[in-house]
Amino acid sequence: MPVGPDYRPDPRFAALGDDFSDAVEPAAFPEHILRWRNQRAAADVGLDGLAEAEWVAHFGRFDPLPGQSSPRAMRYHGHQFRHYNPDLGDGRGFLAAQLRDDEGRLLDLGTKGSGQTPYSRDGDGRLTLKGGVREILAAEMLQAQGVPTCRVLSLIETGEPLARNDEPSPTRSSVMVRLSHSHVRFGVFQRHAFFDRTDLIERLIGHVIDTYHPTATDAASMLAAVVRAQARLVARWTAAGFAHGVLNTDNLNVTGESFDYGPWRFLPRFDPGFTAAYFDSIGLYSFGRQADAVFWALKQFAGTLRPFAEEPALVDALNLFGPAYVAESQAAFRARFGLQDAGEEAGQALIDTTLALMAEGGEALGFEGVFFDWMCGEASQGRAMTGPRAALYAGDAFEAFHAALKAHAPDRPERLEHPVFAQPDPETMLIDEVEAIWSAIAEADDWVPLTAKTERIRAQGAAWA
Structure with missing residues (x-):
């Protein structure tokens, strides 16, 4: 066998x-x-x-x-x-x-x-x-x-x-x-709605509830579960500095898990207008518009469920997205910094001041630098203020960030003992790195850079876990 x-x-x-x-x-x-x-x-x-x-x-x-x-x-x-x-x-x-x-x-x-x-x-x-x-x-x-x-x-x-x-x-x-x-993409439901096959949509709703969202009891509560899952996904993209590139309804699924990576990019610096796909000329799926794009797609998905739920119930489910995205964004930023929950106001201040510091620091700070330097908050002050980006940690934007950081207690600061945090720089996945890895394969059939990169990424993931 x-x-x-x-x-x-x-x-x-x-x-x-x-x-x-x-x-x-x-x-x-x-x-x-x-x-x-x-x-x-x-x-x-x-x-x-x-x-x-x-x-x-x-x-x-x-x-x-x-x-x-x-x-x-x-x-x-x-x-x-x-x-x-x-x-x-x-x-x-x-x-x-x-x-x-x-x-x-x-x-x-x-x-x-x-x-x-x-x-x-x-x-x-x-x-x-x-x-x-x-x-x-x-x-x-x-x-x-x-x-x-x-x-x-x-x-x-x-x-x-x-x-x-x-x-x-x-x-x-x-x-x-x-x-x-x-x-199971949103587009699976859309196909059967296009052909007016409510019998198939009903069968599909049962399949999704039984298989992926067993706490749901009907179409509206299934939609609510999908809305919450998608809010978590896009919040995690935001905290990762990730631009998917093509948020069409056939690229979003009912479990809120990203897949089918085409023109993706990780941000070299914080930039809400950053667009991953060269063919997205109007920035429809730019980094800062991803939450809007996903919510628009959720509304199309909700439209396929109208034969099986009252309109107010579907609207209520969709309206969960905004609050869920806020809560999930705060949880995602806390996780990236290794911090405990200090409440909604403190959580939002952490996001706002982090992004403001990133905007000021530009490519010199990048998107990953601040998370790496200030892992577990004040427990990393010595690392951050003696590291390669120490000169960027000064001024009004930094002081506001530092105050927001200090409002949160560290979560499992023993993680800082991992060898990853003894290194000066975090692992990134910027386009130049991707192209260099591919060039080694294309020009010399050299797969060592790919293997080495994935091993370092996994080590960093283990250090954060």
Whole structure:
């Protein structure tokens, strides 16, 4: 048996029926070179014992894992930059498997670059190797910072030269498998509303409640649970200085976990207008507008639930977003600083003064510097005031920040004994670093910088945990 005793298959989505997905065949690739194997994630779902040949068979050729259905391309529509598109669906990926983790959560193994499907349109159904590397880096950094995120389980280079408009071509190809809590997008509901299939929406509501939000009792309370989850997600993005780039309704799911990392960026400095996607000419999904974008998407999702809930109940659920976002933002900033709760007023002061200090410090302070230097608040004063950014900790903006910081007691200051905090600088994930990692792979097939970077990110995550 190629799987371990902790492997627990539970292919629930396929049981919804053919109205929700299509059986597809994976592409036949000329090569299968294993480039990334996330052993930590594999251990959570009982797949860590696979031999390399078995790994490639399951995640490169997609031989079915025990107890799983055939690969299914999921059906969905969505608003893309607020324009409705009925021609979507899994165009270069599929749901390969569903299984329980060591905490009992249902997780999906979803692919990217696994070949054409009925929803590929004119696309080749492939993923560039660079795109796969970028997804690894985004997911690893976000996980280390406590952001709800998918994890890249596997990346296999596939030996096909790909033509792309946004990369030097031909470029190398890959197939990726991500481990995610759910791939049920808002757009799945939108597709069935578009075709006026209230029967399918009703079935989907039951599936989401039973599988992901068991405390919900009806459509309105399910919406409330999704609203709270999305508020937590976007608050964590804000505290991480992360710009997703493409917050379309097909890129947001019912569990509030980010996935499908395309033109993402981490901010080099605090800038609300920072835009990750070069094609977002009006900054619709800029860093400072992400909460607005997610709330707009939630309203579209709520619209699909109208046949199953009274309008006031849906409005009440949506109105939870603002207060939840405020509370979750304060919790996220406290977590990044390693501080205890000191109340709402003190929590908001911490956010406001931190961002003001970042704005004044610019790229010299960056987005990560202040969190790293002042981890556990006053317990890090010696580190901060003798470190490489010490000169930036002066003046009115700093004094206001310092006062807000001192209003919070440190949470587990023994974490500062971790070797990570003896280093002068935090780990960052800026575009120049990403490009340097890719250049080493593209020019010399050197994967050491990627491995070294992910190891340092994981160490920093362990230090914060």
